Structure formats: structure tokens, C-alpha cells
Amino acid sequence: MNLSLTLPEFLKWYQELSKLKIFWAKHFSRLLEVCERNSYLMLRVEWLVRGKPREGLLVALRDPSQLTSLLEEPLLSHYELIHLLVDEEVPLPLPPYCAVNAHSILYFWHLDQLHLLEPNRQVDVELHEDWNSSVEEQLRRVQKQSWGFYISPRAGDHLVLLAKLNGEVVGSAYFNVNNANLDYGVHVVRSHWRKRIGTRLLHEAAQQARIRGFSFFSVVRILRRVGGISSDKRALSFYKANNPSAKLKVLRVLLKP
Ligand SMILES: CC(C)(COP(=O)(O)OP(=O)(O)OC[C@H]1O[C@@H](n2cnc3c(N)ncnc32)[C@H](O)[C@@H]1OP(=O)(O)O)[C@@H](O)C(=O)NCCC(=O)NCCS
Structure with a gap:
């Protein structure tokens, strides 16, 4: 290891x-x-x-x-x-x-051995160090349409990444500025899956990690049961396709x- x-x-x-x-x-x-x-x-x-x-x-x-x-x-x-x-x-x-x-x-x-997939370059990523109720509403909509429930970001810990395609909010992630972990993972609205939007968010996470002096970024997922269910396997396939170093x-x- x-x-x-x-x-x-x-x-x-x-x-x-x-x-x-x-x-x-x-x-x-x-x-x-x-x-x-x-x-x-x-x-x-x-x-x-x-x-x-x-x-x-x-x-x-x-x-x-x-x-x-x-x-x-x-x-x-x-x-x-x-x-x-x-x-x-x-x-x-x-x-x-x-x-x-x-x-x-x-x-x-x-970051010195990064082999992420090619991202969707039509996606813009907005960054929010502070957020208001309108940003929270957009995050809620994304997560409701990705894994079905909403976890709000933590002030002081999270940099919110909002992915937009043609002005529409289609994905999100919370970059923890204290440890470079993507807390609660990457989220993309189900109707936009497999357009490399999640991959675009990983590129942004790498960029943020670099700017903030980290040599890495990370993600954790708790599997719904030992061995995983289909949603776990989907998430793992996505992360693994983006070639983590460990x-x-x-x-x-x-x-x-
Ligand atoms: C996991 C998730 C973020 C992937 O987002 P996405 O934008 O669809 O992913 P990408 O299009 O960037 O996928 C990149 C590669 O990952 C792999 N991949 C993505 N989804 C996959 C799936 N359902 N099955 C198998 N491989 C998959 C593929 O290799 C894909 O490349 P390809 O489409 O050229 O084959 C999205 O499915 C999601 O929001 N899931 C629900 C929320 C969730 O569980 N998030 C993880 C929390 S830890």
C-alpha cells in the first residue's frame, strides 16, 4: 500500500x-x-x-x-x-x-501522477467560498437528482464547486479546503450522466488542490453494504475510470x- x-x-x-x-x-x-x-x-x-x-x-x-x-x-x-x-x-x-x-x-x-479522463470542456465550474440560499437550492436540486438526498456544505471547510452546462446547473462537489477531500463525493444530475461532467469536476478538484498547496486530493465512499450495491458500483466505476493513484x-x- x-x-x-x-x-x-x-x-x-x-x-x-x-x-x-x-x-x-x-x-x-x-x-x-x-x-x-x-x-x-x-x-x-x-x-x-x-x-x-x-x-x-x-x-x-x-x-x-x-x-x-x-x-x-x-x-x-x-x-x-x-x-x-x-x-x-x-x-x-x-x-x-x-x-x-x-x-x-x-x-x-x-497531482504529480494525474491521469484523469478527458473532461467535458463545455462545462463551466463556478466556485463558492460563501453561499446563499439560492446556491443551496441549486445544490439540493443536483443531489436530489444524483443520489436522492441532500447534505449541505459546511461553512469554513468547503469550497463549493457547481458545474454548469449551457447555464444549467448539472453537477456539484464539496472540496474540503482543510484536507483536499471531496466530502460526500461528486454529483451529477441523472439526466446528464456519462457526459464527462463528473470528470470535469475532478479536474477542478485537482486544480484547487494545486492552488492550495496540496500534493493530492481524495474521495471516500461508504458502501451501502459489504461488497456494494449497484449505485456503489456505478460511483466506483466512475472514480476508477479516472485512474486514482492509490x-x-x-x-x-x-x-x-
Ligand atoms: C458517479 C457520477 C458522479 C458520475 O458522473 P458522470 O458525469 O456520469 O461521469 P463521467 O461521464 O465523467 O464518467 C467518466 C467515466 O467513468 C466511467 N463511468 C461513469 N459512470 C459509469 C457507470 N454508470 N457505469 C460504468 N462506468 C461509468 C466511464 O468509464 C466514464 O467514461 P465513458 O462514459 O467514456 O465510458 C454520477 O453517476 C452520479 O452523480 N452518481 C450518483 C451520485 C453518487 O453516487 N456520487 C458519488 C458519491 S461518493
Whole structure:
């Protein structure tokens, strides 16, 4: 697994990601321990789960052959929240006493090895550091017609990207200015899918990352179920077609009941 991020860069990126309150990056109160070995990097974190502090582990596994020795039963019975960060494409035979009950993907694009597809050059991208109710209304319309629900941008964290084709708003993304993550992913109105509008938004994200001094940008998706449903597969096909430099998955592992 090659993230090409230094440990301080990764920790800063991860701490900001925790604002998304996703299963492997909940709002965390304290980083308790960082343990770095040749075969893995392990973070022991205190998370707030429904207001109560709980300890969890995030293990970035560099050498999958070490998986079984790492995931020993005592570790699994001690920690309820264990998350494995691994290369998406490496097969991962889990020990028989382990189960997986949540699945996410994480892709990084490094700006010095960018191979995005050709974008739709008729699309203009408007940038909004501040937004009013009219911009919010446009974002709502896009997301209702992309994945069916609306998540509003966060003031101070998000640069809003609005894609317009012939004056019509057709896509959006939120570029997090603190960690260069595209929070909640790329969105395109369903009637305009497959016109390289999403790809155009990725080009803009790369441009914004460069201007703001980042060497990368990233995206995270929580799959609706382990292995993914059709909408997950569609989103993943889009991101992968745009050649991320690192393709990772995150699995929540636990002791089989
Ligand atoms: C994912 C999404 C943003 C893609 O936007 P888009 O503008 O249609 O994507 P593009 O036209 O730029 O696609 C670029 C390439 O990605 C791949 N791709 C895109 N959609 C695909 C699909 N449904 N199936 C397979 N491959 C796909 C193709 O290789 C495509 O190139 P091609 O059309 O020349 O074959 C759009 O489908 C969407 O809004 N989905 C719902 C919202 C969502 O889930 N977003 C992700 C949140 S994490």
C-alpha cells in the first residue's frame, strides 16, 4: 500500500475526515497512540459514539501476509471497533473467526501522477467560498437528482464547486479546503450522466488542490453494504475510470458471533 502521504499529513487528513462521522472516522476526541511497523501503521483513537468515548483502532496494513498474526482473537475481543485499511485490489483472506460488517473505499489522486479522463470542456465550474440560499437550492436540486438526498456544505471547510452546462446547473462537489477531500463525493444530475461532467469536476478538484498547496486530493465512499450495491458500483466505476493513484478499502472487522 502506497499512500505517498507522510504520517503527519495522513493524521491531519484523517482528523479532518472525522467531521464526516463515518464508521471508520468518527468524531474523535483523542489520538491515544500511533504505532508504526514495517508491515502496518496502527492508530489507537478515542471516538465519541453517541456522546460516549470508545476506543477504536485504524490499521493501515502494508503487508497483507501479516493479517492473521495481527488480527488475533484477543485483539478482536478487546476492541469492538477495528478498521483495516488495505489496498483495494489485494485479496485478503481473513482468519475464520473474523467477519466484516462495514465497507468503504478511499481513493487518492496524486497531482504529480494525474491521469484523469478527458473532461467535458463545455462545462463551466463556478466556485463558492460563501453561499446563499439560492446556491443551496441549486445544490439540493443536483443531489436530489444524483443520489436522492441532500447534505449541505459546511461553512469554513468547503469550497463549493457547481458545474454548469449551457447555464444549467448539472453537477456539484464539496472540496474540503482543510484536507483536499471531496466530502460526500461528486454529483451529477441523472439526466446528464456519462457526459464527462463528473470528470470535469475532478479536474477542478485537482486544480484547487494545486492552488492550495496540496500534493493530492481524495474521495471516500461508504458502501451501502459489504461488497456494494449497484449505485456503489456505478460511483466506483466512475472514480476508477479516472485512474486514482492509490485505491484503498476500509473494512470494519469483528469476531464472528
Ligand atoms: C458517479 C457520477 C458522479 C458520475 O458522473 P458522470 O458525469 O456520469 O461521469 P463521467 O461521464 O465523467 O464518467 C467518466 C467515466 O467513468 C466511467 N463511468 C461513469 N459512470 C459509469 C457507470 N454508470 N457505469 C460504468 N462506468 C461509468 C466511464 O468509464 C466514464 O467514461 P465513458 O462514459 O467514456 O465510458 C454520477 O453517476 C452520479 O452523480 N452518481 C450518483 C451520485 C453518487 O453516487 N456520487 C458519488 C458519491 S461518493
